[in-house]
Each structure stands twice: as C-alpha cells, then as structure tokens.
Amino acid sequence: MMFLFNLVERRKTYFIFSGIVIGLGVLAMIFSFVRTGSPFLLGVDFRGGARFEVQFTEPVAETAVEEVFVNAGISNPSIIALRGEDLQNAWQIRTETLSPEEAQAIEDALNDIAPLVPGSTQVESVSGTVAGEVTNAAFIAVVVAGLIILVYIMVVFRQVPNPFRYGACAVAAMVHDLFVIFGVAAITGMILGWEVDALFLTAVLTVAGFSLQDTIVVFDRIRENITKRPLEKYERVVNRSILETVHRSLATQLNAMFIMVAILLFGGASIKPFIAVLFVGLLSGTYSSIFTAVPLLVAWEKNEIPFLKA
Known part of the structure; x- marks a missing residue:
C-alpha cells in the first residue's frame, strides 16, 4: 500500500508542468521589459x-x-x-x-x-546610486546562498553516492521557485501596478530559505533509507522517503500560508504585494521540494538528463 502512489514515476509530467509555469513567467518578464525597460515594474528602491x-x-x-x-x-x-x-x-x-x-x-x-x-x-x-547598490546586493546574496547550500549538502551527504547531485538538485529547486515568483512579480506589475521594492528582496531570500529547508528534509530521509535498505531499488527508496516526510512539510507550510491568506484579506494595501509574492513562493517551494528536486535527482540517477549522462 505504501507504494500505491509512485510519485517519482510521473516525473516527466512534473517537469512539463514546471516548464509551462516558468515559461509563462519568462514571457511576462519579456513583455514587461519591452514595455518598461525592466523585467519587473521597479520601485524607487531599485531604480532611483x-x-x-x-x-x-x-x-x-x-x-x-x-x-x-x-x-x-x-x-x-x-x-x-x-x-x-x-x-x-x-x-x-x-x-x-x-x-x-x-x-x-x-x-x-x-x-x-x-x-x-x-x-x-x-x-x-x-538616489540612483543607492538603487544600484541594492540591486547588486540582491544578486550577490542569492548567488552566495546557492553556493553555500551546495557546499553544505555535499559535506553533509558525503556518505551517499554522488553527493554533488543532491546539492545541485536542491539549488535547482530553489532557482525554480525564484523564477516562479519573478514571473508573479512581472504579471502583478503589469496587471495591478505592484512595484518590486526592498520587501521583494526579503521575500526572495525567505522563499529560498523555505525551499531549501523543505528539500533538505526529504533528501535527509532519502539518505537514511539508503543506509537502512541498501538492496531496495532507488526509486522505491525515494518514494518511501517522500511519503514519510510529506506530512511534516505540508503541516509546516500550511500554517504559514493560512496566516498569509488572512493578511491578504484583512491586511493593509502596502504590504499585500510582499505577502502575495511570499505566499506564491512558499506554495512553489512546497511543490518543488517534492515534485522538482526529488524527481530531478531520480532522473539524474537514471541517466535521463541530457548533457549529464554518465
């Protein structure tokens, strides 16, 4: 019964869905760039x-x-x-x-x-100078966070084969979530006139943290099950690990999402763009940890990723 729902076998469907969502976001950013000269409707914090x-x-x-x-x-x-x-x-x-x-x-x-x-x-x-410094700091913060997490996971997961793959897949899931909220920022800027300001940077870093945390929880269970069940098929170990951790992931994220929905409904207008982006980012982070990072890891293990085949 535990393997009645074999999630990782449907990984191509998840990849197609993520590709469509990210593609729509990229199109929105291109359209915004043509209209305003920027992929988002930038506030004074970024453009001066x-x-x-x-x-x-x-x-x-x-x-x-x-x-x-x-x-x-x-x-x-x-x-x-x-x-x-x-x-x-x-x-x-x-x-x-x-x-x-x-x-x-x-x-x-x-x-x-x-x-x-x-x-x-x-x-x-x-001023324009301060705006440029904020933009550079945002980019550097995201890149450094990704590199630190990559090295951290490689060290912690050194007991399992190919620990680099775990770190690379976790960072890939984080990038997936960032592209999702970038697309949302572009769409809401065109439709609602919401600007990207310093609070957006806070949302980006928060989403990155939540995404990596969720992914590491699942990966850590995979590492434990690989040690406990060395003769079990890799896909079955991964699927078992997802089912054992999904309740924890959903419980943590849903509690935060309920609060955000309340703020969106009853909070002030000035904070709604920040909360909306954060809500979408946490929703994407919950999805990507199960349906992006883990399937990507399995696809890499099965030599299904172009240019990364053994």
Missing part, C-alpha cells in the same frame, strides 16, 4: 527617483494629477490608479529624484485640486 502615493477624498481625473507634475517641471510622470476597497481615489506617481522642497510643493498642489485624505500621503525618494 521619487514615488508619491496619494488618496483624495473625492474622485480626481488622471489628467488633473498629471497636470500638477507637468506644471512642476516634471515630464512624463508615471501615474497608476491604485485598486482596492480601502484605496478609493488613490494614485501612485513615479518621477525622477526630487528635493524635499519640490516634493512638498507638489503635495500642496495636489491638495489644491482636491482635499487629500489626512495621513494617507507617502513620499519616498532614493
């Missing part, structure tokens, strides 16, 4: 400049908002209407870097065309 978030007490036309910035000497401001039940008559405007005096003058002019909701106005400004 100023960002206004204002909410009026009454409806205001986009042309009226644009006119305020044009009169202040700012050409082609990016204006996005914010959506949500608590975001009636709310707008987000992105411009080049402004001085505090210029930002205050614009805020006063916006208040003149219609009263602003008290305490709703947010103005952020980041």
Whole structure:
C-alpha cells in the first residue's frame, strides 16, 4: 500500500508542468521589459527617483494629477490608479529624484485640486546610486546562498553516492521557485501596478530559505533509507522517503500560508504585494521540494538528463 502512489514515476509530467509555469513567467518578464525597460515594474528602491502615493477624498481625473507634475517641471510622470476597497481615489506617481522642497510643493498642489485624505500621503525618494547598490546586493546574496547550500549538502551527504547531485538538485529547486515568483512579480506589475521594492528582496531570500529547508528534509530521509535498505531499488527508496516526510512539510507550510491568506484579506494595501509574492513562493517551494528536486535527482540517477549522462 505504501507504494500505491509512485510519485517519482510521473516525473516527466512534473517537469512539463514546471516548464509551462516558468515559461509563462519568462514571457511576462519579456513583455514587461519591452514595455518598461525592466523585467519587473521597479520601485524607487531599485531604480532611483521619487514615488508619491496619494488618496483624495473625492474622485480626481488622471489628467488633473498629471497636470500638477507637468506644471512642476516634471515630464512624463508615471501615474497608476491604485485598486482596492480601502484605496478609493488613490494614485501612485513615479518621477525622477526630487528635493524635499519640490516634493512638498507638489503635495500642496495636489491638495489644491482636491482635499487629500489626512495621513494617507507617502513620499519616498532614493538616489540612483543607492538603487544600484541594492540591486547588486540582491544578486550577490542569492548567488552566495546557492553556493553555500551546495557546499553544505555535499559535506553533509558525503556518505551517499554522488553527493554533488543532491546539492545541485536542491539549488535547482530553489532557482525554480525564484523564477516562479519573478514571473508573479512581472504579471502583478503589469496587471495591478505592484512595484518590486526592498520587501521583494526579503521575500526572495525567505522563499529560498523555505525551499531549501523543505528539500533538505526529504533528501535527509532519502539518505537514511539508503543506509537502512541498501538492496531496495532507488526509486522505491525515494518514494518511501517522500511519503514519510510529506506530512511534516505540508503541516509546516500550511500554517504559514493560512496566516498569509488572512493578511491578504484583512491586511493593509502596502504590504499585500510582499505577502502575495511570499505566499506564491512558499506554495512553489512546497511543490518543488517534492515534485522538482526529488524527481530531478531520480532522473539524474537514471541517466535521463541530457548533457549529464554518465
């Protein structure tokens, strides 16, 4: 009965599904790059400049908002209407870097065309230099994390044959999850106007950590079962290990996901992009640890991966 559902035998189906999901995300990033010059809708944390978030007490036309910035000497401001039940008559405007005096003058002019909701106005400004440093730090952090995990798994799993494969498959599953949330960021940027900011970097590193943790739990059980059952077929050992650890993985992730759903439903609008990306990332991490990392390991063991055949 334990092997009634042989998950690893359906590995080609999982690979096709992951390829479709990642492919759609890559297409979204390409489309975003054509439209905005970036694979995501970048916030001021990454591209530099100023960002206004204002909410009026009454409806205001986009042309009226644009006119305020044009009169202040700012050409082609990016204006996005914010959506949500608590975001009636709310707008987000992105411009080049402004001085505090210029930002205050614009805020006063916006208040003149219609009263602003008290305490709703947010103005952020980041220089281009700081934005470049944040982008470089994000890239380096992800690369270093992948290398550290690869070496760590090779050392810990040195008792089993081919320990490098375990580390490489764990990192591959992490990259899979990162591409999933990159695609989500590109799609939500085009549809909802959600920007990628510093919180997105936090979500990326959190998803990477959860993904690797889940994968290592399954791999560790595979290592134990290989030692206990040296004569058992490799696919059967792997499938046994999945079934023995899946309940732990699901219990851990579902608890976090329930909290995130509550925040998405009842939390503030400013944190929803971060929580949405984190939710999708944890969902992808739970999937990839079982349906990407482990099947990839089996496919490598069976010499089914092009260019990696023994």
